[in-house]
Amino acid sequence: MKILVTGAAGFIGSHLCERLLEINDVEVIGIDGFIIPSLNQTKLRNLRFLLTNPRFAFHQVDLRQTDLKQLLEGVDVIYHLAAIPGVRTSWGSDFQLYVDHNIVATQLLLEVVRECPVSKFIYISTSSVYGEKAGKVAETSIPTPLSPYGVSKLTGEYLCKVYQESYGIPIVILRYFTVFGPRQRSDMAFHRFIKGIIKGEPIQIYGNGLQTRDFTYVKDCVEATVSALDAKDVIGEVINIGGFERASILEVISMLENLLKQKATLEFMDRQNGDPLNTWADISKAQRLLNYTPECSLQEGLKQQTIDICKNYL
Template identity: 75%
Template sequence: MKVLVTGAAGFIGSHLCERLLQFDETEVIGIDGFINPSLKQTKERNLTRLLAHPRFRFHQVDLREANLQSILDGVQVVYHLAAMPGVRTSWGTDFQAYVDHNISATQILLEAIRNFPLKKFIYISTSSVYGEKVGKVAEDSIPTPLSPYGVSKLTAEYLCKVYQASYGIPIVILRYFTLFGPRQRSDMAFHRFINAILHRKPLRIYGDGKQTRDFTFIRDCVEGTVAALHADGVIGETINIGGKERASILEVITILEDLLNQKATLDFSDRLNGDPKDTWADISKAQTLLNYNPLSSLKSGLEEQIHDIRYN
């Protein structure tokens, strides 16, 4: 089977490509535009093992400029992860980049694939589309995003749905909840926290630190994502991918202090616009359709991320 993964050099994409290549008959084609120059070194590191694999081919190109007709030749499944991430940076004039890379690029890709006989087009979305909710959030909850980033990802979901309705593209939508683990981007919370404690620097907390998240370890997320490739009865479905346990930001910092044997110096600042107080995934649909069962505890996952930051 030939699988295309967009955003292949990213935190999630590189892990996904490596997992897919563990299936002997699978060939993986990766695309990544390296759209953020500051992440160039990180992405090159993420690709190191992949580029040495005989069943992996890589195209460093912006999706909007790629020769997709050539790249898609023979592809049976597409995982579309490529996107401009981040809630904080999606406001103001920076939003144009989110329009370009999250909305326009998705529409261009959908246009390109509608004439190919795909088995599945798996679009990777985010819990940010839900906004502020109380309790566990199921997939039929009305999306009310709080940030321009969330709006851009929800817009791309709707694009997928209209292309499915009009052209029969076999869409599956996965909504991820707060991923962490090795290779996490340096601007993401856990990476920042670990670096700050290791280097005895103040640790910036937005808000009071009591906000909770449904933290999902990267390996669990990838297993659920790969399961969507093989699962029957998922075309047209939207499925939450959440974690094993929830915690507040302050609880995470306490775990990190214990693991690193070092007290953190906390620097509190205003809560960010677009940042929900709590997230909590109802994963019953993923359990039923994907046999999804997250296994990694928050502490064990943080241990792996600390090791990655220290030694890579």
């Protein structure tokens, strides 16, 4: 089986490629455009083990400016993770990047898939499409994104749905909830918290720190994502991928202080536009369709991410 993964050099994409290559007779074609220059070194580090595998082929290309038809030759399944991430940076003139890479690139890829049929097109979306909701959020909840980023990812979902309706592309949509763990980007909260505590630098907290998230360890997230490969009755479905342990930002910092045996210096900032106060995934659909059971505790996941940061980023 030949699988194409866009965003293959990213945080989750690199973990996904490694996991797919553990499956016998799977070849992986990885695509990444290295769009954000400040992440280039991190992405090269993410790829280092993948590039030693003879069943992995990597192409550093922009999806909007390459011969996608040639890249898709013989491909059976597509995982489309490539996107410009980040809620806080999606406002203002930077939104054009989100339009180009989260919307336009997705539409161009879907156009080519019309002519190069695949058995599944798995689109990776985000809990940011939901916006502010009370309690557990099921896939039936009406999306009301709070940020341009959320709008761009929801637009990608709608593009997938109209191409499925009109051209029969076998779409599966997975919505990730706050993924953390080794290789998390340096601009993301846990990475900033761990690095700040270790270096004795102030940690910026947006809002009062009481906002809660449904944290998902990256390897749990990847197991669910790989399960979609062979799962039955998932075509056309939207599926939440979340964890089993919610916590507030201040609770996470307390856990890190205990883990690192150092106190954090907190610098409270204004709450940022686009950030919901709480997220909480109803994962019953993933449990039913993907046989998904998250296993890694928040404490253990933080420990593994701390080890990774000490080894690779300090």
